[in-house]
Amino acid sequence: MIDFVKDVRLWFAPARLKDEGETPDYRFSLANERTFLAWIRTALALVGGGFAVDQFLPDLRWAVRVGMALALLAVGAACAVRALNHWVRCERAMRRGEDLPLSRFPVLLTAGVALVAVTMMAVVLLGWTKGR
Amino acid sequence: MTxxxxxxxxxxxxxxxxxxxxxxxxxxxxxxxxxxxxxLRGPGTPADAAGAGVIVLLWMAFLWVAHLRMRELAEARPRGLASGTALAAVACTVALAVFAVALLVLPAVIG
Incomplete structure (x- = not known):
């Protein structure tokens, strides 16, 4: 927890990041930046998916539709925040010459997206939609 | 290397x-x-218009941040990503998500 608070301080204090270790080859920094952007795109896709679930599945019951949209939006926001945190940690690890940080987040994201997909299949198969 | x-x-x-x-x-x-x-799917109340306005502003903010960074990257040896730029991009994304929640839930709550 204390480590996380330190990481959060780094989000807002770029100068502090520059105090750590040595500046890596700019190509490594750019690769880290592209990874960060890939995560941001994932986050944006999840946010877009949240909007899409609400707009393009009008036959679902309100609670199911909004529940799933909210789940996707929450995962999207988490993904964006985690992208920043992971970028800061990777940048610091590269400066210090340490191994890159390991993360459980990809597993959590996979599980979350799979859960939404399975829920959606169950809803469709069980016909848990508004009767027409 | 030559x-x-x-x-x-x-x-x-x-x-x-x-x-x-x-x-x-x-x-x-x-x-x-x-x-x-x-x-814009709503009945077109002032709240809907304000919602659309906020989304356009967030989108423009993101484009602006990206534009500034892409201009830096035009150099042969660009400096690394500033954490302010990263923070701004993340803030836009999170704001879009938070705003989406408001757009989804508020119409149901207000009725």
Missing amino acids: APAAARDAGLQPERTRLAWRRTTLACSVAAVLGLRQA
């Missing part, structure tokens, strides 16, 4: 990073268009 190779990165890292930013602005545009559609 002299021209030193002047120009053979791995095209800055270009790849610039294109990654471009792809990200496109992803942001898709999310913003869906958000705009969400806001």
